[in-house]
Amino acid sequence: MSYNTLKELNVEVLSVSVDSVFVHKIWNETELSKMVSGGISFPMVSDQGGKIGTLYDVYDEDAGVDIRGRFIIDPDGKVQAAEVLTPPVGRNPQELIRQIKAYQYHLKTGEVMPSGWTEGGTTLKPSPELAGKVWEVWKP
Template sequence: MLAISVDSVFVHKAWQEVELSKLVEGGLPYPMLSDAGGDIGRIYGVYDEEVKVDVRGTFIIDPDGVVQAFEILTPPVGRNPEEFIRWIKALQHVRKTGGAEVTPSGWEPGCPVLKPGVNLVGKVWEEWKQS
C-alpha cells in the first residue's frame, strides 16, 4: 500500500507527524510518496493540470499490475477505509479461487459467494440473499 500526492516528502513528514499520528496510532503504516511533477497522477487520470494537484483516487492493483478497482472523489468528499479493505478482501478471495467463486455486493469474508456459470444464469436472485 502506498500514498502518493504532489506534496513534497517534507509536507508528507509534517502531515504524518502533526495530523495522521493523532488520527492513527503511530501514523500511516505505509509509505507516502511524492509525485511532485504529477507524472503518476497523469497515468491514473487524477492529475488536475489547471491547479497542479492530484484529485483523490484510490486504486487497487493486483500482483500482475492490473487495476482491479478504483474510486475517484472530489476533495470535499471523505473516503471509507473499511470499504476499501472490503474490496481488497473480496478481490483476494476471487483471485484465490481462480474466479470459481465471486463475491456479491457487500460481501464480507465468511459470507456466501456466487459460483459463476450457466447454472447461475437467471438464478442470482435465488442464490444471493442481501443481508
C-alpha cells in the same frame, strides 16, 4: 485501525500527493503522528509536477493537485478497482477493505461476489447450470 487490517490482508499502501517528501515528513511529525500512534508507517510518495497523477488520470491541472483517486492493484500489477472523489469528501476505508477481501476471495476460489456482499456472505460459482437460476441461491 484500518491500516492494521490492510497489513493483515498483506496489502501494501502507497499514498501520493504533489507535496515534497520534506512536507510529508513535517506533516507526519507535526500532525499525523498525533492522529495515528507512531505516525504513518507506509511510504508517502511525492508527485511534484503531477506526473504520477497524470498517468492515473487524477491530476487536476488547474488546481495543481492530485484529486482523491484510489486504486486496488493485484499481485500481477493489474488495476482491479478504482474510486475517484473530488476533494471535499473523504474515503470509506471499510468499503476499501470489503473490496480487497472480495477480490482476494475471488482470486483464491474463482467464485464471484454478488451486489452488497460482505465477508461470510453468499458467493456464486459461475457455471452453465447456474445461468437463469441465481434467484434460487441468492436474493438481494
